[in-house]
Amino acid sequence: MSLSDLELITCVVTEDDRAAFGELVRKHQSAVRAFLRQLTRGDAAWADDLAQETFILAYRKLRDFRGEAAFSSWLLGIAHNQFRNARRRQRETPHETVPEAPDDHEPSPADKTALHQDLSAAVARLSAHEQTALHVCYQQGLSHGEAAEVLGWPVGTVKTHLARSKEKLRQLLAAWKPLT
Amino acid sequence: MEAPDMNTPSTPSEDPLETLLRKNSEPIADNGFSARVLAVLPPPVQKPRVLPNRRVIACGLGALSGLVWGLMQSGLPRANDLAAFASVLEGSMMRIAATLADPWVLLLGALVISSLVFAYAREIAAKLS
Numbered sequence: 029m030s031l032s033d034l035e036l037i038t039c040v041v042t043e044d045d046r047a048a049f050g051e052l053v054r055k056h057q058s059a060v061r062a063f064l065r066q067l068t069r070g071d072a073a074w075a076d077d078l079a080q081e082t083f084i085l086a087y088r089k090l091r092d093f094r095g096e097a098a099f100s101s102w103l104l105g106i107a108h109n110q111f112r113n114a115r116r117r118q119r120e121t122p123h124e125t126v127p128e129a130p131d132d133h134e135p136s137p138a139d140k141t142a143l144h145q146d147l148s149a150a151v152a153r154l155s156a157h158e159q160t161a162l163h164v165c166y167q168q169g170l171s172h173g174e175a176a177e178v179l180g181w182p183v184g185t186v187k188t189h190l191a192r193s194k195e196k197l198r199q200l201l202a203a204w205k206p207l208t
Numbered sequence: 209m210e211a212p213d214m215n216t217p218s219t220p221s222e223d224p225l226e227t228l229l230r231k232n233s234e235p236i237a238d239n240g241f242s243a244r245v246l247a248v249l250p251p252p253v254q255k256p257r258v259l260p261n262r263r264v265i266a267c268g269l270g271a272l273s274g275l276v277w278g279l280m281q282s283g284l285p286r287a288n289d290l291a292a293f294a295s296v297l298e299g300s301m302m303r304i305a306a307t308l309a310d311p312w313v314l315l316l317g318a319l320v321i322s323s324l325v326f327a328y329a330r331e332i333a334a335k336l337s
């Protein structure tokens with residue numbers, strides 16, 4: 029029987045149970061890494077470094093987790109802060125540049141279909157904030173309120189980015205409208 | 209291949225674009241990521257080696273030796289001295305009890321206890337759960 033996130037967190041906090049923390053990492057690594065890959069525009073290596081830092085920081089701060097939000101949302105909030113801090117550091121040291129849009133991420137099976145390829149290409153044409161809003165709300169499955177909490181944006185901004193990005197996607201994918 | 213309509217939702221609650229966006233993600237395989245994270249976790253925190261009951265014993269021994277030293281300085285008490293001492297002690301206790309009954313002292317005590325509970329809330333909750 030698998031333990032819930034809260035039960036695993038209790039094991040880590042009260043007994044420093046590393047196996048329990050390993051289980052938490054295994055459960056949430058995909059979401060955190062996917063979120064960071066989205067933020068880093070597909071730079072898998074950088075995203076994984078940030079994901080590692082995210083989990084280490086989460087381990088250190090686990091006692092502060094109050095359970096008011098879902099653990100996954102709490103983790104994504106830490107990941108977003110890690111990304112913003114890293115980007116700020118890179119701006120301060122211009123010799124280390126942020127990759128613009130590397131294509132070194134592994135193609136997913138979904139990319140194999142033409143529609144998903146077109147969708148991915150269309151999403152890539154959106155602004156970074158629009159892509160982030162789409163990712164957290166649709167791929168991470170967060171509500172508008174949770175997304176606002178994770179990203180540190182007002183709820184209205186999340187909704188605006190979503191509406192704008194969906195409108196752009198509909199225009200970019202208009203060719204997929206069936207001929208009538 | 210049947211092409212979904214991107215512009216008009218089939219039903220008001222089910223937007224094909226939103227459905228597509230939700231499906232447009234594959235889980236990322238762990239591939240040793242979790243193991244790498246666990247390998248770089250900070251080392252376990254060493255618990256203090258001095259046990260609390262040892263501290264209590266040390267404090268008790270200190271208090272006892274202080275008492276013995278005090279008695280030796282003033283000479284061993286006789287029966288009359290003990291009766292007088294008991295009377296003085298009783299008076300002192302009454303004065304202390306009267307002081308503790310002061311509302312301001314009670315308020316101060318309540319504040320101290322509340323502060324301690326607030327500071328150690330997490331530890332108390334962990335002990336109780």
